[in-house]
Amino acid sequence: MALWLFGEGRIENEMDTRRELTEIVRALRAHVEALADSGVEGLLGRVPAALAPSTVRAQGTVAQGTVASTPVAPHPLATTPRASTRVAAESPWVAASGVASVGQAPASDGPSPASARPPVRVLLSPEERRRQLTVLADEVATCTRCPLHAGRTRTVFARGNPDAALVFVSEGPGTEEELQGEPFVGAAGQLLDKMIVAMGYGRDDVYILNLVKCRPFESHEPTEDRKPNAAELAACRPFFDRQLKLLEPQAIVALGATAVQSLTGSAAAITRMRGTWRLFNGRVPLMPTFHPAYLLRSPEKKRDVWDDLKQVMQRLGPKDSPKNER
Numbered sequence: 001m002a003l004w005l006f007g008e009g010r011i012e013n014e015m016d017t018r019r020e021l022t023e024i025v026r027a028l029r030a031h032v033e034a035l036a037d038s039g040v041e042g043l044l045g046r047v048p049a050a051l052a053p054s055t056v057r058a059q060g061t062v063a064q065g066t067v068a069s070t071p072v073a074p075h076p077l078a079t080t081p082r083a084s085t086r087v088a089a090e091s092p093w094v095a096a097s098g099v100a101s102v103g104q105a106p107a108s109d110g111p112s113p114a115s116a117r118p119p120v121r122v123l124l125s126p127e128e129r130r131r132q133l134t135v136l137a138d139e140v141a142t143c144t145r146c147p148l149h150a151g152r153t154r155t156v157f158a159r160g161n162p163d164a165a166l167v168f169v170s171e172g173p174g175t176e177e178e179l180q181g182e183p184f185v186g187a188a189g190q191l192l193d194k195m196i197v198a199m200g201y202g203r204d205d206v207y208i209l210n211l212v213k214c215r216p217f218e219s220h221e222p223t224e225d226r227k228p229n230a231a232e233l234a235a236c237r238p239f240f241d242r243q244l245k246l247l248e249p250q251a252i253v254a255l256g257a258t259a260v261q262s263l264t265g266s267a268a269a270i271t272r273m274r275g276t277w278r279l280f281n282g283r284v285p286l287m288p289t290f291h292p293a294y295l296l297r298s299p300e301k302k303r304d305v306w307d308d309l310k311q312v313m314q315r316l317g318p319k320d321s322p323k324n325e326r
Contacts, residue, residue, distance in 0.1 A: 094198075094302045094303050094306045123248060124246065124248070126162070126163050129162050129163065129246055129247075129248075130162055132246050133158075133162055133243065133246055136157075136239065136242055136243055136246070137155075137157040137158075139239070140155050140157055140213045140239050141154070141155050141157075143155070143213070143214075143236075143239070145235040145236070146214075146231060146232050146235035146236070148212070148214035148215070148216060148217075148232060149214060151215075151217055152178065152214045152215060153178050153179065153215075154178060154181050155181075155213040155214055156172075156173035156177050156178060156181055156182065156183055156210060156213055156214075156215070157181075157209070157213060157243075158183065158207060158208060158209040158210075158243070159182045159183055159184070159204075159207075159208050160203075160204050160205070160206050160207040160208050161204055161205055161206065161207055162207060162246075162247060164205060164206045164207045164247075164249070165249060165250035165251065165316055166201070166205075166206045166207070166249060166250065166251055166252075166253070166312065166316060167206065167207045167208070167209070167244070167247055167249040167251070167252050167253070168192070168206060168207070168208045168209075168252075168253045168255060169208075169209060169210070169211065169252055169253070169254050169255065169259050169263065170183065170184070170208070170209075170210050170211070170255040170256060170258075170259050170291065171210060171211055171212070171227055171228055171255075171256055171258035171259050171262075171291075172210045172211060172212040172213075172214070172215065172216050172227070172228045172232075172258075173210055173212075173213070173214070173215045174186060174215060174225045175215065175225055176189075177189075177215070178214075178215040183208050183209065183210050184208055184292070187293075187296060188291070188292040188293040188296060189292070191292040191295060191296060192208075192255075192292045195292070195305070195306075195309060198306070198309075199309055199312070199313055200313070207247060207249070209240070209243060209244075211228065211233055211236060211237070211240055211258070211259060211262055212228045212232050212233060212235075212236040212240075213236055213239060214232075214236075216228045216229070216232060227258050228258065233258075233262055244280075249284060250284075250285075250315075250316055251284070251285045251286070251287065251312055251315055251316055252280055252284055252285070252286040252287070253286075253287050253289060253308075253309070253312060254286055254287065254288045254289070255289065255290070255291045255292065256270070256290065256291030256293075256294065257269070257270040257291075259291075260273055260274075260288040263278075263280055263286060264278050264280075264286065264288070270288060270290065273288045274288045274289045274290060274304065274305075274308060275287075275288070275289070275304065275307060275308050275311070276288070277311070277315075285315060287308055287309075287311060287312050287315075288308075289304075289305050289308040289309070290304065290305050
């Protein structure tokens with residue numbers, strides 16, 4: 001703007017107006033970011049069009065002025081192009097199912113948390129995290145909150161690295177898991193291990209836990225496994241929440257409909273939810289995907305899961321960054 005066109009008083013008034021508009025825009029931006037941090041969805045990480053700086057300029061008294069602004073940090077679920085990280089388009093565990101490789105990465109027009117701010121956390125030392133998890137596991141081992149305790153051989157708390165940035169969550173242990181005291185040790189567990197290795201991790205580089213810690217079984221046939229019911233999930237949920245809070249993960253992969261619906265609070269079918277980032281407790285990025293047991297029955301769905309896992313790999317970046325340095 002050519003300031004010499006205006007008188008001195010006009011210039012000072014216009015500068016005051018600009019400063020006021022700048023403060024309004026900054027306050028609005030801070031409010032939107034606070035809403036995003038609290039987990040409010042649908043904001044898309046930007047100021048509403050009616051209140052954007054350009055609109056304020058058009059509707060305000062300073063038609064020829066400019067309001068200083070800085071880019072607004074996008075909401076964790078905002079639609080943004082994915083980073084062009086080099087990720088394998090196909091994986092041996094996918095190809096092993098007999099499905100032809102198409103060599104394509106996930107579609108770039110879906111939601112991505114690549115630019116999301118990392119969850120705010122108070123990091124525990126590895127020693128303190130393990131100590132508190134041990135205390136929690138001892139509590140779980142003596143739990144009598146639901147009828148499942150009466151028929152259990154042992155509880156199944158978790159397996160893997162408590163300091164891992166990546167956590168896998170499933171519904172509950174089966175017969176093999178109860179016998180060995182670890183989640184995912186049967187055929188589905190072997191497939192999950194292959195998936196983890198294909199992501200560039202070792203079996204014990206991640207952390208795996210279930211929503212319920214006792215094996216759900218059919219009352220008329222105790223040897224038959226089943227999904228946990230609502231009462232069982234509710235009884236065990238305080239243990240799960242405490243466990244996940246101690247883990248402080250960077251990302252969660254929810255395996256199967258029961259885990260996905262329980263962690264997201266949505267009753268939508270997993271076929272609609274998988275492959276789309278969600279937020280757990282408004283902070284932790286969560287990727288819904290199919291359960292490995294389902295993949296054993298429907299191997300043609302392995303490519304879908306691999307696409308989901310590639311999004312997780314893109315989100316986390318190199319696996320050798322210790323969590324306590326993030």
